[in-house]
Amino acid sequence: MSKIHATAIVDSKAELHESVEIGPYSVIGPNVVIGSGTVVGPHVVIEGHTTIGSDNKFFQFSSIGAAPQDKKWKGEPTRLTIGDRNTIREFCTFNTGTVQDKGVTSLGNDNWISAYVHLAHDCQVGSNTIFSNNAQIAGHVEIGDYVIMSGFANVHQFCKIGAHAFVGMSTSLTQDVPPFVLLNGNPAAAHGVNIEGLKRRGFTREQINGIRSAYKTIYRSGLTLEEAKAALIAEEATVPADVALHMRAMREFLDTATRGIVR
Known part of the structure; x- marks a missing residue:
């Protein structure tokens, strides 16, 4: 418990591996599970029914596992799951799911999530993705492995983005994107294959x-x-x-x- 800062508030019902580090003024709720080697920086709030794997790094001022931004949510115990070795930078917001969909928002392994990224309710994000600053995905979005979301890109509810796709800066997506496709613009347009990736x-x-x-x-x-x-x-x-x-x-x-x- 020496790795939990004296000013952090960790509910006694939370399940934290003994190697987890919690920074100053962070808050960990009662239904949170955090795996080995994960580091939670200062001023991070992790709440809801949230399960986090091993060796993740949460930077300051993120809100993880808060209630979905959905008026239909009535307090059901929906979930957020985060895998292993993810980097979550400053001011990110990840919400739990809704019973109208899968009931869980999920993030896989080895993802690089930059500042101000929003993962809305019921989103399913794979592994090895990169989200640049201010990339935003609305509810029920599915994103495959190795997808790159450039800065200020945003995705409409229920869209799907296939593996290895590349979404350019400030792109506004309202339709699905097949695997490997490179696209950009508002409205979005396809511009070939993500060959370099x-x-x-x-x-x-x-x-x-x-x-x-x-x-x-x-x-x-x-x-x-x-x-x-x-x-x-x-x-x-x-x-x-x-x-x-x-x-x-x-x-x-x-x-x-x-x-x-x-x-």
């Missing part, structure tokens, strides 16, 4: 070329989405399995999109 993550030239080919089929061929999906199925049969895997991810995303895709 894929290179950094070890994608081969053949895999990137396959993804670019799938992108052209969806965005540049003049085909309807149904026609593009049929064309992709035929194309996937002609390439190696490790290339077809990523092309298929783009095609299958089209079947799950609920708000239409940015196109």
Whole structure:
């Protein structure tokens, strides 16, 4: 308990690993669970039914696990879950879920969350993402692994962003984004494939070329989405399995999109 600052307020019912550090004037509520090696800086409030994994770092003035900003919420014990090795910078706000959806807001592992980021109720964020300052996502948004959200980008409720997509600065998203796509603008427009990000993550030239080919089929061929999906199925049969895997991810995303895709 020596790692908990004397001015911090930690409810006796909270479950903290003995290695957790709590900074000055932070507040930890009764239904909070925090795993080993996590460091909570000064002036952080962690409340609600919130479960946090290991080796996370919370910087000052964040609000974690507060009630959802949803008028339908009537005090139900909804949850927030945060994985391992995440960095959460200053003034972030993460809310719990609602019973109208999954009942849980979740953040995976190894994410870099910059200052003033808002994760609203029922959002599902994967792993290895980067959120730049002031990126904001509304309720019920799903964001895949390795997505990059640039500064001041914002996402409408119920949108989905596929893995490895790149959302440019000040982009306003009201539709879904397939995996690997690079987009920017207000309203948002697609501008190709996130090639630089894929290179950094070890994608081969053949895999990137396959993804670019799938992108052209969806965005540049003049085909309807149904026609593009049929064309992709035929194309996937002609390439190696490790290339077809990523092309298929783009095609299958089209079947799950609920708000239409940015196109």
